[in-house]
Every structure is written in C-alpha cells, then in structure tokens.
Amino acid sequence: MSDNNHLCLLGLIFLSSLLTGVSGVDDAHVFISSGEDVRLSCNNALHDCTSTTWNYNRFSHSTTVELIALGRKKDTERHERLSLGSDCSLNIRNISTEDSGSYSCQQWTGVGGERLRPDAGVYLHVLHVSSSQTEISAGLSVTLFCQLYSYPRVSCGDSVDSERIDLFWVNQAGVKLRSDSRYQISSSSDPCIISLNTTLLNEDHNREWRCEVTHRDQVKSSVTYTVKSSAEAGSTTAVIPVHSTHSQDPSTTNTHTTKVIVSIVEFAVFAAPTVILLQIICTRRAGRKDSQQPAEIEKNTITE
Template sequence: MLLLQLTLLFVLVLGGSSDYINIYHRAGDEVIMSCNSVNSSETSCSSIKWFYYRNRSTTDTIVSDGQINEDSPQADKLSLGRRCSLTITNISSEDAGVYSCYYRNTYDTNVYLNILTLSANQSTDPVGGVTLTCTLWVYRYIYCVKDSLRWLDEERDELKQDDDEVYYSRQKNCVSDLIITHQINHNRRYTCQFVINNEVKISADYTLVSTAPNKIIFIIIIVASVGLLTILVIVGLTVFIKSRRKTGAAAEDAPKRARVPDGEESSVTYVTVSYRNRNQEALPSSEVREPEEGEEEVTYATVKK
C-alpha cells in the first residue's frame, strides 16, 4: 500500500498522468468523479481504490476494495455509484484536492477538485466598508495566475480599480478581495469569476444587502414615536387645564344660600285677618270678636330685613 501511494504521489508531482481532469464546483454542490477504465459490467467494485491528496505530505485512502473507509474524515459524505464512480455530497473547501482512482492494480485517473467560495465581511481596511472575498480552493501546490479572479457588477461589466463605489485589494494567489467603500443600491449583486485564457471555469454570485435603509427606518420610527408621545402629553395637559378652569368658574357662579346665624331672632311680624261671607252682618271696625264657626281665618307674615 505504501508503494502504491508513493507511485501515485510521483505521478501527481511529475504530471505523468494520462487522465488528468480538472473540475470546478461551488461549496454545497454534489460532485461525481469517474474512474475512466471501469466498464459498465463492473458491479462489485471490489478492484477499486480511491485516494485523496490535500497536499504532497498527506494521503488518505477513502475507498479500499470497493468499501468506504469509515475512518476517513469525509466518510459520511462519500458513496460509490455507477461504474464505481465516487460521489461526494455537500462539498466544502476542505474537500478540495486531488482524487486518484486505482483499478485492478493499475493507476487510472486523477481528478483535481477545485471549489469556489464567496463570502462577505466587515472590512478591516482604514476606509471601512464591506469586503467580499472570493477564494478558489485547490490542491495546495497549485497557484492561480494574476487576474484569473475577476469581479463583475449586475450588468456583467468588469469592475475596475478606479470605480467610485469600489476598489480592489491585490489578488494573492487564489484569493481576491473586493472592498466596497459605500453601498448606494439596496440589494446589489456582485459576481466573482475564475478565468483561464478568457474562458470562465466557475463563477459565484453574492447579493449584498445594504443596512442603511434599515437604519433610516429605525430613526423615522423613533422620531415618530417621540412626536406622538409629545402630542399626547400636550393634549392631556390642555384637557386638564380646561377642566380645572370650568370647575373654578362653576364654583364662583353658584348662588349663595341664605343662612340665619345661630342665636339671632328673625324679624318677622304676624297679622291675623278674619274673613266672613257677604250674608254675614257687618260689625263696627272697632269691635273685636272671635270668629264664629264656619268663618275662615288667614294669617299673614311679613319679614323685615
């Protein structure tokens, strides 16, 4: 087994492979890699081995005699398919590297899996803003040429260094940063492409959502809330003041009740007048008598102030 791994590593370093395949995917994709010499009649895959190389110093045996190596870090994502092809689900940057197929004790195929990722972070640059980072994850000893990673706007026009809205940091190997100093449009899409000889091998989009409108809405809500609270306070004070004024006016206009002080006698004169009917004989005014039965007696009172 050690001799086999050294042989495969020698092939990788010197590039002596007759089947040298480069494939490009985005993180999260499902990848299927074929072992080219295997024909459709192969069903058991007992003569198949798959090896994974992240770098020159590390070799993982991920499939041996048609069985997934459960000790492999990728074991839960690996499976064998038709013609003993190797399938990896939900790939990540950690899966980038070289996959080699060994069939019937013969080296068969090298597959170079390259994975493109695109992410956003608050920029640590002095000018601030947001930094989009585009990375092509490759076999560790492969390098990307200058300007192989390009940035496009929504109109598919390449972004330039002198644009008002963005500027570049320099591409370092297979990593390129796009620093956005200010975001005018609310939802704007940016595209990163990996290009070889003007041929686009893989691309990824990122829609950057501006937070500025959310801040404006938040400020508007606060101002509106304060304004509404102020209006409610003013209305409440106005109603309270008017209510107090009406209460005071009603108290002043109320009629004063007359009261007789305790201990004082009221000045009242009582006069008794006797009434008789017409058939009764008139008496001299000087004669005083008691009223007879049937006559009415009326008493009047006069109050002296």
C-alpha cells in the first residue's frame, strides 16, 4: 500500500475515533433542595447496567459507601430511597442534607474484575432552609437560615468549574434582599450559609421569601418560606419549606451532559463531511492506481 493510502486510512481512523469518543468523563454538579427527588446521570454507562457500581463519599463517612454493586442495590440505610434507572442513573427519593456528597459511577467486568471505563463523578449539593421558630406571631422576630450542604464542603464565593457559587434571599418579585430597616441579612462563607432576620407584621400573611443558590449566575435551586395566618387574629404560622419550581429545572439539570451532547452535535456537523471527503479522495486514488496497473503490466511484458 502506498504512502498516500496510509495517510487516507490514518485520517479516517482518527476522525472515527473522535466521533465515537468526543471527550473524557468530567465531574458534574447537581443542585437540589431538601425533600425533592433527584436523578444522578452516569456518563460512562454501557449498553446495560450489570456492570454499573455507584459509590458515595461524605465528610462524616470515613470510608466509601457502596450503594449499587453491578446493577444491584446494596443493603444500606438508604436502600428504600434508591433505585437504578434504565440508563444506569442513580435515583434518590426525598433528598436530605445527609445525601449531599460525592458520587461516582463505575463500570466493572464483574466481582473482582477490571474497571472498564474512567469513573463518572457527580457532586450533589443540597439546599436547606430552617427557622429559629415554628409558631410565631406578629411583632415577634424570626430568623431564617439557608445553607448549602456539599462535600467536599463548598464556601460561598468558591468556584466550581471556574464559576462562583452564591446564596441570596429574594422577595416575591425576585428582587434580592439587602440589609435595611426591615431586613437584616448576614452570611458566612464557610459553611455556605445566609440568614434573614425580620420582625413580622400583620400584613405578612402569605408573604414569601425565597433562598436561591446560583452557579454561573444561573439559579440552580431554591427554597421558599411562606407565612400563613391562622384563624386567630394576629397569630401566624411559619410554613417551611415550599420547594420552588426553579430547583433543577430541565434547562439546568445535569448541565455537563447537555454541554457534551451539544459538543457532539457540533463536532459531527463538522467532521461528517470531512470523513466523506476523505473517503472520496481515497476511492479516487485507489481507482487511479487500478487504472494504471494494466498499462504497467503491458510495459513490463514488452521489456521482457
């Protein structure tokens, strides 16, 4: 085979390998509010889940906890809340702050076997709101605490994928609250927590304050605190939390996977015509070589 044919073959192999494996597996970040359900994608899954193992790490755990082993649930304290999706994703119901942490999806050939692919890591961040009081009345003050639980522990203002994570309190109109004569806002960077203190008024019936966590200047999850008045005059009851529809909406769920899919489509649009062009060039060159062979054979015969 000629050098030109070698180059054509190498070009096709190179582009084919790019199309079948556009990028490596990166860690993803998922934000959710406590009490909700979450789906953690396994970005290195094979055609079935019999090779899939899910592990979990948290600061309070000294060792790795195996949640799913080769497609089967392990007997853990969260057994009833866990399930494995058809795409090997890990589903967790009724998320609590204890579920925050680092998850990894692995692919193995079997028990005591070899790892087939690099781990797919997922960091789960859980947003939770608590109150200093449950039964309150007009004229009394209340403090709301909003904290983001993460492992490794994230500080407010820290960067994830070179972007900041921040917490904010906003009113019903979505306007960020700042300290003034009505509200006292204070925050701590480590742990990532922001508090809101205010004195309730009679007109605060059905008042909502929402805590939002942003990443890359986009709202990833939020929890709403609502004050409901009871039948007794002047008496109010704190209702917490009401989970906002902002929490991991489809446009922000698993942004890493979305970006990879977009990259694949964009790359395929560019690479597919290049592959076809290489095939045409190689075919034409092969045809020219075949058309020249009879003449070369005749020439050699006359010479002899």
